[in-house]
Amino acid sequence: MRIATLSIGDELILGQVTDTNAGTIARALLDQGLRLQRHLTVGDNELDIMDAINDLGGANDVVIVTGGLGPTLDDLTAHAAARATGRRLVLNEEARDHVRAMSGKLASLIVCPLNDKQALIPDKSTLIPNRIGTACGFHLICNGCFMFFLPGVPSEMIPMLHESVVPFLLERATKRPHISFMHFNLFGPCEAEVDDLLTGIARPDLGLYLGICVTFPWMRITLRAEAVSDAAADELLAPAVRTVRERLESYIFSEGAETMDEALAAMFRKSGLTLALAESCSGGMIAKRITDVAGSSAYFLESAVTYSNAAKERLLGVPVALLEEKGAVSSECAEAMARGVCRAAGSDLGLAVTGIAGPDGGSPEKPVGTVFIALATQDGCRSERFQFHGSRDEVRIITAWTALDWLRRYLSGAQ
Amino acid sequence: MRIATLSIGDELILGQVTDTNAGTIARALLDQGLRLQRHLTVGDNELDIMDAINDLGGANDVVIVTGGLGPTLDDLTAHAAARATGRRLVLNEEARDHVRAMSGKLASLIVCPLNDKQALIPDKSTLIPNRIGTACGFHLICNGCFMFFLPGVPSEMIPMLHESVVPFLLERATKRPHISFMHFNLFGPCEAEVDDLLTGIARPDLGLYLGICVTFPWMRITLRAEAVSDAAADELLAPAVRTVRERLESYIFSEGAETMDEALAAMFRKSGLTLALAESCSGGMIAKRITDVAGSSAYFLESAVTYSNAAKERLLGVPVALLEEKGAVSSECAEAMARGVCRAAGSDLGLAVTGIAGPDGGSPEKPVGTVFIALATQDGCRSERFQFHGSRDEVRIITAWTALDWLRRYLSGAQ
Numbered sequence: 001m002r003i004a005t006l007s008i009g010d011e012l013i014l015g016q017v018t019d020t021n022a023g024t025i026a027r028a029l030l031d032q033g034l035r036l037q038r039h040l041t042v043g044d045n046e047l048d049i050m051d052a053i054n055d056l057g058g059a060n061d062v063v064i065v066t067g068g069l070g071p072t073l074d075d076l077t078a079h080a081a082a083r084a085t086g087r088r089l090v091l092n093e094e095a096r097d098h099v100r101a102m103s104g105k106l107a108s109l110i111v112c113p114l115n116d117k118q119a120l121i122p123d124k125s126t127l128i129p130n131r132i133g134t135a136c137g138f139h140l141i142c143n144g145c146f147m148f149f150l151p152g153v154p155s156e157m158i159p160m161l162h163e164s165v166v167p168f169l170l171e172r173a174t175k176r177p178h179i180s181f182m183h184f185n186l187f188g189p190c191e192a193e194v195d196d197l198l199t200g201i202a203r204p205d206l207g208l209y210l211g212i213c214v215t216f217p218w219m220r221i222t223l224r225a226e227a228v229s230d231a232a233a234d235e236l237l238a239p240a241v242r243t244v245r246e247r248l249e250s251y252i253f254s255e256g257a258e259t260m261d262e263a264l265a266a267m268f269r270k271s272g273l274t275l276a277l278a279e280s281c282s283g284g285m286i287a288k289r290i291t292d293v294a295g296s297s298a299y300f301l302e303s304a305v306t307y308s309n310a311a312k313e314r315l316l317g318v319p320v321a322l323l324e325e326k327g328a329v330s331s332e333c334a335e336a337m338a339r340g341v342c343r344a345a346g347s348d349l350g351l352a353v354t355g356i357a358g359p360d361g362g363s364p365e366k367p368v369g370t371v372f373i374a375l376a377t378q379d380g381c382r383s384e385r386f387q388f389h390g391s392r393d394e395v396r397i398i399t400a401w402t403a404l405d406w407l408r409r410y411l412s413g414a415q
Numbered sequence: 416m417r418i419a420t421l422s423i424g425d426e427l428i429l430g431q432v433t434d435t436n437a438g439t440i441a442r443a444l445l446d447q448g449l450r451l452q453r454h455l456t457v458g459d460n461e462l463d464i465m466d467a468i469n470d471l472g473g474a475n476d477v478v479i480v481t482g483g484l485g486p487t488l489d490d491l492t493a494h495a496a497a498r499a500t501g502r503r504l505v506l507n508e509e510a511r512d513h514v515r516a517m518s519g520k521l522a523s524l525i526v527c528p529l530n531d532k533q534a535l536i537p538d539k540s541t542l543i544p545n546r547i548g549t550a551c552g553f554h555l556i557c558n559g560c561f562m563f564f565l566p567g568v569p570s571e572m573i574p575m576l577h578e579s580v581v582p583f584l585l586e587r588a589t590k591r592p593h594i595s596f597m598h599f600n601l602f603g604p605c606e607a608e609v610d611d612l613l614t615g616i617a618r619p620d621l622g623l624y625l626g627i628c629v630t631f632p633w634m635r636i637t638l639r640a641e642a643v644s645d646a647a648a649d650e651l652l653a654p655a656v657r658t659v660r661e662r663l664e665s666y667i668f669s670e671g672a673e674t675m676d677e678a679l680a681a682m683f684r685k686s687g688l689t690l691a692l693a694e695s696c697s698g699g700m701i702a703k704r705i706t707d708v709a710g711s712s713a714y715f716l717e718s719a720v721t722y723s724n725a726a727k728e729r730l731l732g733v734p735v736a737l738l739e740e741k742g743a744v745s746s747e748c749a750e751a752m753a754r755g756v757c758r759a760a761g762s763d764l765g766l767a768v769t770g771i772a773g774p775d776g777g778s779p780e781k782p783v784g785t786v787f788i789a790l791a792t793q794d795g796c797r798s799e800r801f802q803f804h805g806s807r808d809e810v811r812i813i814t815a816w817t818a819l820d821w822l823r824r825y826l827s828g829a830q
Contacts, residue, residue, distance in 0.1 A: 302730065
């Protein structure tokens, strides 16, 4: 079953609003073992819409269209659909009653004039009910292609998709595969290295697929098994999951939808340890990410964001002599900061970061991107020098990721 | 000039990653008076890519393709482009040297093996340089259609778009309208209020357009004038710009591409004042945003991210009695934090934030979303209570925005 989606709207094609409907529909289909083949976007132009409907209708078994069903003059989808499929536009009485009933219901929320335009749909098409808003959807068959027309507002489109479109497709998709998934989230290696480590795991010939998605500075590996039953898909997936875990173990910070910050939070809760931070070049980013997670007050005590040397001395007890002799960007300073914040806050762990985020402030010995990270624990304090590359933003982001990954590795006993 | 875009990637067509490249390209074109006609997305499947290139190439003057130029086996774009346009895939020496040089440069960040696959491009095509990463782009002409192939990673694609693709199109687009733009960036009012304040400014009949783009928690108003010459467009735009400035003055934090953080940084540099922060519920977000801007060390001294009461007492001198009597989430505590950090850091300004970000910790008197912000200056200290709504993330984001807007208004003399 070849399935395509079409999003309609000037705001989408001009880049003023990011289209999320295509992704929503793709994920809803994939959950059922159906794969989207093609996605197309056009603006609010009748000829463009007609061309798109004809092109997609001719090459696919199913086309799901969103947008352009509203009450205003630039909502042209029903009209274009009628012309593209050679039908008249007729007033659907059920749709008219719905529009009137919903307009009355919504009046207190947003004042909308009654508008029968939304009740005009192509002849010989079936109404798709909309529980949330005024815009009815409709469904028609043209040259053997099933076409669904839904409103573009996600809160209206999504229930209509799940209640009307997906069940319709499942009834007809006799040969759809059963699918099992696993996501692995990684930090550290580059794409080529991961590709290398994963050699031989994917077996498209057996229905076992592997995808790598890089989202700076981390990446996600997805294993997908397609088979004739859920049990067969699980069976196909299981050994591949084990192999990925074995080969990439030290890089995997979480599985499924869990973020790095959530994974770290779970480890802190389990460990019972408390944390204090001393941040220079990361400027509060690490504290921000730790406190992004609800409940972080149970283990996170404080962060001293010490941009000035005076603050490093006063808040963290970094000796003036050390700052003068070694500089604020040095392993000695990082370790003094980590120990200092640990002692001052009375925390179990103290993590410190100092470096040169740029674009200025670099030198031949310590170029922009030079970062020292130190971790003080009950077993002592250790630090490491990193040389990162990229813009100020990128250096800061990868610094925060690297620091959080250090904590993760420490708590997991990996180092 | 009919222009189409094509995004390639399984992660896009399966809905695992939201495509932002299409919107980025559409906006870059619109800035130059060029309009995107059609956008298509397909997965990492050679036949699908070939079909897409053929379909779009046959119906458009320009096709801009992104994605699928990486080093891994599922990166099929160059191969599919060669087959679709009837060319051989050849090793481009310039591209090979570039891949090797960039791999070396990036090696210390993330170790990547050399990979010559990225240097294979279709015969009779022109290399598009990539300053940021290893993946070279290329450009070819097929049956009169100009086709550009760029990597999908936005940080690499965007400079290539602006440096190579846009200038090429401008040379050839003879009949594009002359366009003048102005963006206004606002914080504070809701969309309906802004809509109301802007009544009557847009004149589509004259070629004067107005757009509102809401990006939680701020929004952007765009005025666009289209005319037969640059001078005519400027003339059409100027009175509308004045009207928008008059009507929305107190809400506009910047014009053009300047962010809130950059606007605030410029005001700090001009004022010569220094700043220290005391953050509780914002957890370092405000410090992170202030230090996002290069050169912030000139006025930003430190932030005490005091999640625990002990840290509020020790670092900021908030009296235990006050914490016990009024609670950490109170105007008294916020003011004590602001004064405390100002005194300790010796800064001109002290800004403090304390509140309940949720999802837990609320009470009938102080529900989730209750936030106190205090600003200590040489003229004294004042605080205000806010009641924000939304998720933990949303409460924290709007808290940081409101605090930064307070600083902006103070420095601009608006309050």
